[in-house]
Amino acid sequence: MQISIKNLNHSFPDQRGSPLIVLENINIVIQSGEFVALIGPSGCGKSTLLKILCGLLQPSDGSVRLGEERVSSVLSKKEIAWLAQNPALLPWKTVLENVSLVHKINPHNKRPTFSPQNLLELVDLKGFINVYPHTLSGGMQQRVALARTLALGANIWLMDEPFAALDELTRETLINEILHLRHHFHPTTLWVSHHIYECVHLADRVLVMSSRPAHITDNVVIDLPRPRDESSPEFQDIVNHLRHTIKCSNLT
Amino acid sequence: MNKSKASGANALAIMIIGIFFLSWELMVRLNNIPLYILPSPVRVLVTLSKNTIYFGMASFVTFSEAVLGLILGSIAGIFAATILGFWPRLERAVMTLAILVKSTPLVAIAPLLTIWLGFGVLPKLIITGLLTFFPVLVNAFSGFNSVSQPLLNTFHSWNATRFEIFWYLRLPSALPHIFAALKISGPLSIIGAVVAEWTGASSGLGRVMWLAYTNLKLDYLFAAVFILAAAGIGLYGLLVFIEKKNLFWVN
Numbered sequence: 437m438q439i440s441i442k443n444l445n446h447s448f449p450d451q452r453g454s455p456l457i458v459l460e461n462i463n464i465v466i467q468s469g470e471f472v473a474l475i476g477p478s479g480c481g482k483s484t485l486l487k488i489l490c491g492l493l494q495p496s497d498g499s500v501r502l503g504e505e506r507v508s509s510v511l512s513k514k515e516i517a518w519l520a521q522n523p524a525l526l527p528w529k530t531v532l533e534n535v536s537l538v539h540k541i542n543p544h545n546k547r548p549t550f551s552p553q554n555l556l557e558l559v560d561l562k563g564f565i566n567v568y569p570h571t572l573s574g575g576m577q578q579r580v581a582l583a584r585t586l587a588l589g590a591n592i593w594l595m596d597e598p599f600a601a602l603d604e605l606t607r608e609t610l611i612n613e614i615l616h617l618r619h620h621f622h623p624t625t626l627w628v629s630h631h632i633y634e635c636v637h638l639a640d641r642v643l644v645m646s647s648r649p650a651h652i653t654d655n656v657v658i659d660l661p662r663p664r665d666e667s668s669p670e671f672q673d674i675v676n677h678l679r680h681t682i683k684c685s686n687l688t
Numbered sequence: 689m690n691k692s693k694a695s696g697a698n699a700l701a702i703m704i705i706g707i708f709f710l711s712w713e714l715m716v717r718l719n720n721i722p723l724y725i726l727p728s729p730v731r732v733l734v735t736l737s738k739n740t741i742y743f744g745m746a747s748f749v750t751f752s753e754a755v756l757g758l759i760l761g762s763i764a765g766i767f768a769a770t771i772l773g774f775w776p777r778l779e780r781a782v783m784t785l786a787i788l789v790k791s792t793p794l795v796a797i798a799p800l801l802t803i804w805l806g807f808g809v810l811p812k813l814i815i816t817g818l819l820t821f822f823p824v825l826v827n828a829f830s831g832f833n834s835v836s837q838p839l840l841n842t843f844h845s846w847n848a849t850r851f852e853i854f855w856y857l858r859l860p861s862a863l864p865h866i867f868a869a870l871k872i873s874g875p876l877s878i879i880g881a882v883v884a885e886w887t888g889a890s891s892g893l894g895r896v897m898w899l900a901y902t903n904l905k906l907d908y909l910f911a912a913v914f915i916l917a918a919a920g921i922g923l924y925g926l927l928v929f930i931e932k933k934n935l936f937w938v939n
Contacts, residue, residue, distance in 0.1 A: 490845050511847050518845035522838035527937035528860050541848045541856065570937055588846070 437503040437515065437591040437624050439466040439489070444498030446484060457649040458484050462498070464643065464652065471618065471625045473635035475682065476645030482628040483520075485650075486596045489626065490518045502592060510592070514538075514545040517590035517623070519598045523581035525569040531556065532565040535584045549589030550620075558620075559583045559613060575606035582610075586617065593625040599634065611637050615662060632678050636671060637664055642678060646685035653685040654678075724904040732914060735907040742896070747915055749892040753809060753881040754923075757816025758874060764817065765824025766866065773832045773858060774850065782825075790822040794883060802888040812889070816880040820873040827869035831862025864938050867931045874927050875920040882916065 446459040458481040466472045476482050487493040489500060491511045502510040510516060525534045535552040550558065556565050559579040569577055578598065585593070599607045611634060618625075629635050635642050636658060644654035656678060660670055709729050715721070716728035723731070736743060768786075772779050794815055801811035835857055843853050885894020893912045900908035 487841075492841055492844055511845070514846055516845060518842070520838055520841065522836070524836070524838040524842045526839070526857070526860070528935075537856065538846055541843065541846045541852050545847075568937060 437510075438468050438501075439464070439592065439624055439626065440501045441465070441485075441489075442499045442501075444485075444488070444495055444500065446481070446488065446493070446496045446498075459488075459495075460649040460651045462650070462652060466624055466626060468624050469622050471627065471638060471640045473627045473629055473639035473642045474645060475629055475632065475635050475642055475678065476650065476685075477647045477682070478630055480645050480647045481650035482630075482645055483596050486518075486594050486626065486628055490516045490594050512542075512545070514542055514547075514588055515590050516592045516594060517585040517588045518594045518596070519581055519585045520596040521598060521600045523569070523574075523577040525577060525580055525584075527569055530566050530568055531561060531572070531580050534569065534580055535587050538584055538587045547589035549587060552583070552587055555583040555586050556580075558586070558617065573606075575602050575610065578602060578606075578610065579613075582613075582617075586621065589621075591623055593621075593623040593627075595625065595627045597629055600630070607631075607634065612663070614638060632675055632682075633666065636674050636678070637666075642674075644678065644681050644685060654681040656681075724906055727907040727910055729910075731907050732910040736911040736914065739908075739911075743893075743911060743915060746891060746893045746896045746912070747919070750878070750881050750885065750894065751919060753812040753884075753892065754816050754877040757813045757880065758820050758870070758877040760813060761817035761820025761873065761877070762824045762866070762870065765821045765869070766828050768821075768825050769828035769832060769862075770854070772829050773854065779829075786822050786825055789818060794819065794880060798884045798887040801884070807888050807890045812881050812884040812892075815884040816877040819876045819880040820870075823869040823873050824866060827865040828862050831865030832858040834865065835861045864931075864935055867927065867935065871924060871927050871931075874923045878916060878920055878923065 441462055441464040444459055444462040445457070447455040447457045450456040462485065464472075474482055474485070484493065488495045489502075489507065491507045500507055502515070507516075526537065529537065532552055535555060539546050539552075549555075553565065556562060559582055561576065561579055561583065564572065564576065569580065572580070578601075582598070599610055602610065615638065627635070627638060639658055642654075642656045642658060643652050644656070645651070646653045656674060658674055660668075660674075664671055666672075713728050713730060716726055716731075721728075727735075768782060772782055797818075798811070798815055801814055805811045805814075832854075839857060840853070843857055848856075881892070882894040882897070885892040886898055889895045893916065897909055897912045900906065900912070
C-alpha cells in the first residue's frame with residue numbers, strides 16, 4: 437500500500453494561542469513495500485508526522501492518502517501497525533495475552549496472519565509466553581510489542597523511534613530481526629529515528645528533516661546490498677553525508 | 689524489607705501492645721478502679737467469653753451491614769465513575785453533589801434516616817454506602833484517567849472503541865486506585881454501621897454499646913470496642929491480601 441503525503445502543514449497553538457508551525461509543506465511518497473527512514477533533530481516534528489499518518493492527530497492542512505484511501509478508513513481496518521519507543525504492554529496480561537489482544541480488539545478486522553505463538557517464536561521469546569511483562573528486560577518488552585505489532589498483519593508499518601530506549605547491543609540484535617521480519621511481511625514502512633547508523637542499516641531511502649518548522653531537506657537512496665557492513669567505505673560515505681546534511685539543516 | 693527485619697518489626701509491635709495492656713491491667717487493679725469507670729482488660733475478655741453468642745449475633749449484624757454497605761457503595765462509586773468517564777461533562781455536577789454529601793456530617797444524617805426508615809437494616813446500609821461511595825468514586829475516576837498516553841495511542845491505532853478502551857485498559861488500570869479507596873472505606877464502613885446503630889437499632893454492636901453505656905456496664909462496652917478494633921484490622925488485612933493476590937503487577 438502506497439503512502440502519499442501532499443502539501444502537508446501542521447501547527448499547534450502555543451501558550452499565548454498564536455500558531456506554532458511544526459510541519460511545513462511536507463511532500464512524501466513511499467512506494468508499496470518500500471522502507472523509508474526519516475531522520476532529523478529531536479523535537480523537529482517527526483513524531484507529529486507519524487501521529488498524523490496513524491490518525492492520532494488531524495493535520496491543519498494538506499492531504500494524506502494510504503493507497504487510495506483516507507487514514508481513518510485504513511485505520512478502521514487495522515491496516516496500520518504503529519510502534520513507539522514505549523512498549524506499552526498491559527502489565528496485568530501475560531506476554532501471550534498481550535500479543536493476542538490485537539485480535540480481541542476491533543475483532544471483525546482480523547487477518548489470517550501468524551499465530552501469536554509463532555510470532556513470539558519469531559522474535560525469540562518462545563520460552564517467555566506465559567510470563568508477565570514486568571519480569572522482562574526493556575529489550576524483551578520491546579520485542580513483545582514488536583510481535584504484537586506484527587500480529588496485526590498490517591500493510592503499513594509506522595515506527596516512531598522504536599529502539600530509542602534500548603542499549604546498543606539490543607538495538608543491533610533487533611535491527612537484524614527487523615530486516616529478517618521484513619522478508620516475511622513486505623510492509624510499506626516509515627521508520628522515524630535519530631540514529632544515523634540504524635537508518636542506513638535498514639532503509640531503502642533516508643529522508644532528512646530540518647528543525648522547526650520542519651520540511652524535508654534531503655532524500656538519500658541507499659543502494660547497498662543487505663546485510664550491510666558498517667565498516668565498508670560505501671556505508672561510511674552515506675553516514676558522513678547524512679551527518680553533514682543534518683548539521684546543515686539544523687543551522688538554517 | 690527482608691523477612692528477618694519484618695518479623696523483628698512484628699515482634700516489636702506485639703511487645704508494645706503487650707506492655708500497653710499489662711500497664712492498663714495493673715493500673716486498674718492497683719488503684720481499685722470501679723467497673724463503671726474502667727474495666728480491666730482481663731475482665732473485658734472474661735465478659736466477652738461468657739457472652740460469645742450475644743456478641744457473636746451482634747457482630748454478625750453489624751459486620752453484615754458494614755460489608756454489604758461497602759459492596760453497594762463501591763459498586764455505586766465505580767458505576768458513577770464509569771458514567772463520568774464516558775460523559776466527562778457531568779464531572780462538575782456529580783462531583784459537587786458528592787462533595788455536598790461527603791461534607792454533611794453522618795452523625796447528623798443518621799438520626800434522620802432512622803426517623804424516616806425505622807430501626808431496620810436499610811438506614812445502616814445507606815450510611816455505610818455513603819461513606820464508601822465518595823472515596824471509591826473519586827479514586828476510580830482518577831484511576832480511569834491514569835492510563836498512560838502510549839497505551840492509549842496503541843489502542844487508538846487498533847481503532848478500539850470507547851467501550852474496548854474502557855474494558856481492556858481503563859478499568860484494570862483503575863483497580864489499584866479502587867483498592868486504595870477500599871482500604872480507607874473498609875474500616876470506615878464499620879464505624880458507619882456502629883454510628884447508625886447508636887441512633888436507633890434493634891440489634892448490632894452499636895445497640896449493644898448503647899445498652900452497656902446507659903447501664904454503665906463498661907465491660908460490655910469495652911468488649912464491643914475490642915471486637916470493632918479487631919474487625920477493623922481484620923478487614924484491612926483482608927483487603928490488602930486480596931489486593932496483593934490480584935494486583936501483582938503493581939510495582
